[in-house]
Amino acid sequence: MNPVLNFPSDEFAVGTSLDIDLAADFLELSAFYSKEGQSFSEDIVNALELAAEAEYGDVDDEVKNREEVAASAVARMAFRKQVLATSYPFDIDANGDVIFFTGEKTDLGHTAYLVSLILSNLNSVSPLLVGSDVHPTEEEVSRLRRYFQYLATAAVAAEVGGPAWSFGFPRPDQTGFLPKLREIWESFKDGIVDPDPSAPTDPKDDGVDIFAWREQKDGLPGFLLLAAQVATGRDWKEKSIKFRVGGVFQQRWFRRRVPVTAMVAYHVIPFARPDEKFRDDVLMLGNVLHRLRVPFRVSEATSLVSNGVAVEAFDQIDHASEWIQSYGERTRPP
Numbered sequence: 001m002n003p004v005l006n007f008p009s010d011e012f013a014v015g016t017s018l019d020i021d022l023a024a025d026f027l028e029l030s031a032f033y034s035k036e037g038q039s040f041s042e043d044i045v046n047a048l049e050l051a052a053e054a055e056y057g058d059v060d061d062e063v064k065n066r067e068e069v070a071a072s073a074v075a076r077m078a079f080r081k082q083v084l085a086t087s088y089p090f091d092i093d094a095n096g097d098v099i100f101f102t103g104e105k106t107d108l109g110h111t112a113y114l115v116s117l118i119l120s121n122l123n124s125v126s127p128l129l130v131g132s133d134v135h136p137t138e139e140e141v142s143r144l145r146r147y148f149q150y151l152a153t154a155a156v157a158a159e160v161g162g163p164a165w166s167f168g169f170p171r172p173d174q175t176g177f178l179p180k181l182r183e184i185w186e187s188f189k190d191g192i193v194d195p196d197p198s199a200p201t202d203p204k205d206d207g208v209d210i211f212a213w214r215e216q217k218d219g220l221p222g223f224l225l226l227a228a229q230v231a232t233g234r235d236w237k238e239k240s241i242k243f244r245v246g247g248v249f250q251q252r253w254f255r256r257r258v259p260v261t262a263m264v265a266y267h268v269i270p271f272a273r274p275d276e277k278f279r280d281d282v283l284m285l286g287n288v289l290h291r292l293r294v295p296f297r298v299s300e301a302t303s304l305v306s307n308g309v310a311v312e313a314f315d316q317i318d319h320a321s322e323w324i325q326s327y328g329e330r331t332r333p334p
Contacts, residue, residue, distance in 0.1 A: 003133065007026055020076045021273075040098055082297075109298055119144055150317055156210045158300035164212035191260075203288060269292065
């Protein structure tokens, strides 16, 4: 028997604001965990029907609502497929009735999407896997967060079209904060790393998880420089580095010669954000790479690396692909 996911029917009652991304995630996860690699839009209708209570005054409204939720979820998935193209690991039949899992182990875009999908639906942020045997263990959750850090580094590299460093603590090369910062700034040649006496003594990463830049061959300041926060928890919107990289970071760590090149703040998350909320996300956080952007950019990073561009920890993404493959095989029925 395929794993049974927890569809939160009360969140989709008549008259409530519908979280269509959550409904779409339900269909995607159902297909991923299915032995047949399939789910059905009717699964949502059935879940809502089972949860129906006598308090509904109009049965017609209730039936219409079920069909609307299912149709909206399929439409959202179709939009994801349109945006991500071959980086999307699912397909939908012509009638919108059947969802197919089409993920391939060797496709890093698929890996990025599936890691993001699972992180988006951990018990701490979503009801879908609550009480389910397929929920990742604590060790696996830590592993997934680490994999997403590496995927985010690749995505930011592709976003800027140049080298990227995985700066978030703990760093893949196990370096300390100041040695790593000096290593990175040797490439930029804009500013001298020299901490202010009042700077934190144990900064770990001071909020910045990724640096990436578009190299200028003349060695002069004034280039495209991205600083990104990678956030995978429920409090992801409270971790903006927009203010910090607007001057605080530079004043703390470059006392003798402060860089004149401005950092562009990025926020990388595994969640799929509703269109109507995205403007405020960008206003508060800087540019946002969410689940409808990260997989495509990770696919693009493959070409960068093939052309000799240094993207730190890119070689670790294969381990993420292997883990997804193993996890899928373990959680599906024999």
